[in-house]
Amino acid sequence: MSSKSRSRSAVLTDEQWARLEPLLPSNAGRRGHPFRENRRVVEGIIFRSRTGIAWRDLPREQFGPWQTVWKRHRRYAGDGTWDRALAQLIAEADAAGDVDWNVSVDATIVRAHQHATNTSRPEQDTGAGSNHKNLPLDEVEPPGHGIGRSRGGLTTKIHHAVDGRGRPLAIVVTGGQRNDGAMLQRVLVDIRVPRIGGGRSRTRPDAVIADKAYSxxxxxxxxxxxxxxxxxPEKSDQIAARKKRGRRGGRPPSLDSVSYKGRNVVERSFAKNKRWRAIATRYDKLAITYRAAAVLHGILEWI
Incomplete structure (x- = not known):
């Protein structure tokens, strides 16, 4: 392989791999064939997510058989490996005092490609949360595969909670028709940062910063x-209704305008996510594997 093609496919630096490798399952005591060339396979997963190509089109000479790359990604998505790796990185950052707990929350909508939509779907779905509990795939994959019908057609919505520096703390995937505010509690439940050295996981932000959709x-x-x-901030119709009631309308809720200026970090996190073409457009049939690409992107953000 030429040095030029290797530089294109080597999506992880040695330093990044040194951080990520210990967070992946060990081969020790594993039945069957041991995992080989784990870095090569993980780089294949990242390369496919970044470029948006079909799994079958992965360059074999660079990443090996596409089936191996796909199966490893599905395994790590289904058994919670990617979620545990992300949680461990956040825990290490929190122990070092590197997490800003002024949390911004928002959602972005993504068009579902025809390759992702040729499955049976009910009209509503419950969304796909994280898989910290190592549940079977059929218990974490939502009935509608996280695809819904909205104004843009068949779409998926990614709900993010990010720290004050725009790094993801929680990622939830639902159908595109799901209301942002209605999903807030589900997103906050996914914030669960283990304590290094023991103790209860941190689940409570210092502040939640969000736009009027959550008002x-x-x-x-x-x-x-x-x-x-x-x-x-309050919605304009809420302000009008409160004023119309006079004294009975009560006082307006306070708004820290300085803190609210920091809300754009969640918008920037979506912009970074969508640099990966397989996140900007959904090609995956399974919500759990589509979400896993966003989690893997978050892992690299924390690394």
């Missing part, structure tokens, strides 16, 4: 009940 009384009350600072 609902039930959301504000739920966050306040957990002691989380709410940085969400």
């Amino acid at each position: 609902a009384g039930v959301i504000r009350r739920a966050l306040h009940s957990r002691g989380i600072k709410v940085v969400i």
Whole structure:
């Protein structure tokens, strides 16, 4: 292989691989054939996600049989390997005081390619959360495969919670028709950062920063009940309704305008995600493997 083609396919530096390799399953005690050339396979997964090519079109001379790359990705998505790797990296950063717990939340919609949509789907789906508990694939894959019908046709929605520097803390995939605000609690449940050295995992942000799509009384009350600072502006119709009631309308909710300026970090996180073509357009039939690409992107962000 020429040095030029190798530089194109070597998507991980030696330093990145040194951080990632210990987080992947060990071959020790594993039945059957041991994993070989794990770095080559993981780089194949990243290369495919970045370029958006069909799995069958992966260059064999660079990454080996495409079936091996695909099966490894599906295995790691289904058994929670990618989620545990992401959680461990966040835990290490938190132990070093490197996590900004002013959390920004938002969602972005993605068009589903025809290759992803030739499956049976109910009208509604519950979305695909993380797989921290090592559940079987059929228990974490949503009935609708995370594909719904919205104005853009058949679409998927990615819900993100990111720290103050735009690095993902939680990733949830649903159908494109799902309401952003209705999914907030589901996204916050996915924030679970283990403590290095033992103790209860951290699940509570210092603040939640979100746009007007999340401006609902039930959301504000739920966050306040957990002691989380709410940085969400009111909708214009909510302001008008409150003023119309006069004194009975109560006081307007406070808004930390300085903190709200930091909300754009979640928008920038989506922009980075969509540099990977297989995230910007959904080609995967399974929601869990599509989401796994976003989790893998998040792992590289934390590394």
